[in-house]
Amino acid sequence: MTRFLARKLGGIVATMLAVSLIVFFALELNVDDVVVHVLGPYSAPDQRAAWLTEHGYDRPFVLRYLAWLWHFMQGDWGMSTYYREPVLTLLAGNLYKTCLLASSALLVMIPIALTLGVIAGIRQGSWADRIVSVLSVFTTSIPDFASAVFLSAIFVFWLKLLPGASTMTSGFSVEQMVLPVMVLSLFGIGYLARMTRSSMIEVMGAHYIRTARMKGASTLRIVLRHALRNALIAPVTVIMLYIPWLLSNVIVVEVFFAYKGFGTLLYTASLNSDVFVIEACAMVSVLVVAGTQVLSDLAYSWLNPRISFNSNGGAA
């Protein structure tokens, strides 16, 4: 277990280093771009030269990268050129809001999708199965930029039930969370329900389930005690893949509803070439992607003890 974690951690660090080098290369190779972004297009040439020397931009690329890395590891992530705030505080605040949004979406999505998937899976071919399947195909086929428009057309403009923007400027508001969470979970529910359904069908056909049935166990007991744990392996993979997917898809949803989270931050930073914020956001994304991978490995081993931490192949 410890060896496994150490190996995984090493992997994360290596990935982060590689990504940081690529991002730094892409954003800071041309020092003239950096200084224009920091001081603005109307800055004078001598002002720019002074800034570059003062901030060590006259050094070779490798040295600059190492210095940046050193500062980054110490938590000195620089100042945002657009928001004029320290990147660390900016990112922490916005990331917190996105965590709130993403975890709400997961909390809504997982129970609904698993229930629907299990119901459909244990009664393959029934009317319940057909309804779930049709709904799943329908929701997964609508991209979130479209469902955001549809849902706000229905709930804001037509029914006038929900607020149309989620800026949360007067404090946290549950009402303002509803639409973004709905858009984010809609896509996931359909996909996850389908995965759960097919996984459930497969498990329900297994020999040990037939044995349990012959011993006279009730359907509820069979599902909960015997089938669910094995049937969950595939859905857990989907959930774990869904987390990094969330991180990139919150951009569409957050920008559409003017929700001030990680997505809006990255979007605005990219539009305004806010180099230091983009670098920090990239690092956070790598951490989330790699972290969810470790989490999913841990979850597998809990669901299926036959998967060993030490095996080199297989699911680990």
Next chain:
Amino acid sequence: MSDLKSLDGKDVHSAVPALCDQVKAGEINRRQFLRTVSLLGVTAASARGFLSAIGAGGAALASGTVLADETPKQGGTLRFACAIQEITDPALISWVEASNLLRNSLEFLTYVDSDNVTHPYLAESWKPSDDLKDWHFVLRKDVTWSNGKKFDVDDVMFNFERWTDPESKSPNRTTFQDILHFERVNDHEFILRLGRPLLAIPEMLYAFTCAIVQKDFDLDGSNWAKNPVGTGPFKLTSYAVSKEALFTRREGYWGIPAHLDGLHYIDMGTDVSTHLAALQADQVDVLYRVTVAELDLVKKLPAAQLLSGKSTQTIVMRMQNDQKPFDDIRIRQAVVLCANNQQMLDIAYRGMGTLGENHHVSPIHPEYFALPKQPRDVAKAKALLAEAGYPDGIDLELVVGNTQGKYEQDTAQILQQNCAEAGIRLKLNVMPAAQYWPIWDKAPFSLTFWSHRPLGVMTQELAYRSGVEWNESHFSNKEYDAALDKAMSIVDPKERSKAMADVERILQEHYVMVQPFFGDSFTAVSKKVRNYRLHPSDYFRMDGVWLDA
């Protein structure tokens, strides 16, 4: 009419009696009269007095207003959806949105209303010399800064000095380059001595970069958002770029206190449909702007009222006269001959505007001169291209930033189709607004939005005079500069219009740009909002606005 006195008993400028005669004879209209005499230092009240004395009185001029006869209600916080941009030095801001935030706390020497009539503001009165070269300004004496200090002529002098400093990065440096000398008369009076006659000085002082800051501004770090000292009716209490800004009413304001307790500016991103959703759900009260694309939606919203007004805001597709291949006038002429301005107005702006004539002076400008119409001529464009060495057509690239909305790109696409008929293969390089603004004056061929200016000559001064800071087309022509000088020095609107004929003609003849139309401006506000005026320049003052909650 030579014995005219203004309401405070002072003599008026020597050009005023002649203007009175003209309006009486019907040669100029009331609006032209009011606008011109207001520049000459006659207050709007005095001017209306003159008009009724000569029997030309009439109804008020206000347009684009949420009219309300009720007594204003005090209190409440108004929520305004608007981009919250970084603010450090008010003289350096390049966005009208940022200036609207400043406007609540910082004030100007003059105030130009939504009818383009100039009123006293921090300057109580002004009077130009007969040759329009010396301008005598008198400041209000009862103004205090929010930090308790008295406002006086030294504050104003400080602003003029930093604007016109050779090192200044502000567009004010070239705007006011004709000021030879700032003469301090006493604590509340000064004289501007100019190198050439300039009628528009009082109007120019309401440009969004001309907010008056305190004389300690640079000593305190030159950062207004951090140190928001102002003379205005509100004070800034919190500020976060791209998020929100809060203002509260200030005690001890010299003017009529504002009706609202506070103002809450909220950044909702760039998508206007989100802003409309927020307006519909009662999350905001005023939207900064809506574009043609959202008009139908606004009309369907029960909670919203649509405001619209004539404006001289426009988009200019200008070609840099010294860049290949546009250094060849035949290429520029071919592009202009292909352009179907009426089609661009009808399709891209749904016909809601005024047709442009490729010289950036609008028929609604007071000094506009109607030149003969220039018909489209694709055959001639083809011939010109062949003559210039491109018998098989030419490849051109137009940079578009969609800074005001998708209609910019729609317009460019129509030009693309127009040009294709003559074999000009126009490639559109579309980029986000934030990427466009840093290069707006650099690309050889690009589409730039120009905001409304009350006088046609003001944009001409800013954009087409040889060598000025914002001359994005690199147009440089002595004959043109002289014609513009002449137009700037004439008081009489009729005479000035005649002088403008040369200015417009020279620009047209040099095929500097395709300037298809001047678009009307639109916004949407909640039904609770009262006395909010749509200003053609999008300069919004919030002190008279109130909420009927």
